[in-house]
Amino acid sequence: MLAISKREFIESFKGIKPIIIIAIFLITAYYSGKFSDLLLSANIDFTAEELEGIHTIAISGLLIIFGMLFVMGLSHDTMNREMHERTIxxxxxxxxxxxxxxxxxxxxxxxxxVCLVTSFMVISIFVHKFDMITLFQATSLVAYYLALTILLSVLIPKPGFTMFLSIVLGIAFPIFNSWTVFTSNPWVSWMKYLLPFYYINDRNFYFVGILLLVGVILFIAIAIFNRREC
Structure with a gap:
């Protein structure tokens, strides 16, 4: 398991991919701070704590909107590529x-x-504060996206189809998840407990619930993979 983790970790850092990701995070943080006054003038209510950590909260916002698209776009074929090429x-x-x-x-x-911690450390140099809660929320959110990506990669044998699905889900997921959180429809609202946004709605330790969901998703992926012929 450690050898596989090491290989995936090293493979992920090949090329300019990590540089681009960290750059996107830092640019988002920079402009969120630059336009924070504009957000206040738009009568958006922020607590003093949220204003202080607006740079890192913006990264979480970026992951909420585009995180699924990023993670699935980069890792949609992490399992089915191995099965398709018979290297599994x-x-x-x-x-x-x-x-x-x-x-x-x-x-x-x-x-x-590593990408998130690096971004948060760079931000902390300028704002003189390391936002640990937001970092935990962001990493747990990525964990959920990744677990779901691996599950889909186990379920769907064709990498080309998961690439297409990553675009569709990347766009639809944040919309649907936000709907489940804010809707009053009882037929829909119960699903918010199965999706991550509910657990990061406030600055608290509810993100642990996301990690529990990650465990369930990975358990399902393992159960399906154990039944699959390679």
Whole structure:
């Protein structure tokens, strides 16, 4: 499992991908601070704590809107590519199937954690504060996106289809998730407990609920993968 995690982690850092991701985070943080006065003039209510951490909160906002698109776009074929190219047979002869799933998840998740921590550290240099709660919320949100991505990659054998699906879900997911949080329709609102936005609606430790959901999603992915012929 550790070898798989290490491989996925290193592969994720090849090229300019991490530089682009960190740059996007920092640009978002910069302009959120620059236009914070504009947000206040628009009568958007912010607490003093939120105003103080608006740079890092903006990164969470970016992940809420585009996070699924980013994560699925980069990792949509993390499992089905291996199955399509038959390289998965090499892995299953050397380790358990659950170790493959968990190893891939941890390797890619650590990549995102490094990108987020780096961004938050750079921001903290200028604002003189490290926003730990928002960092935990952001990393747990990425974990949910990634677990769902791995599940879909196990379910759908064709990488080309998951690439198309990543675009569709990347656009539809934040809209649907926001609807479940704010709607009063009882037939829909119960689904907010299965989706991540409800758990990061406030600055608290509810993000732990997201990690529990991640565990459930990975458990389902492992159960399906164990039944699949490679």
């Amino acid at each position: 047979r090499f892995l299953v002869t050397r380790t358990s199937r659950s170790a493959i799933i968990i190893g891939k998840f941890l390797g890619i998740w650590f990549f995102w954690i």
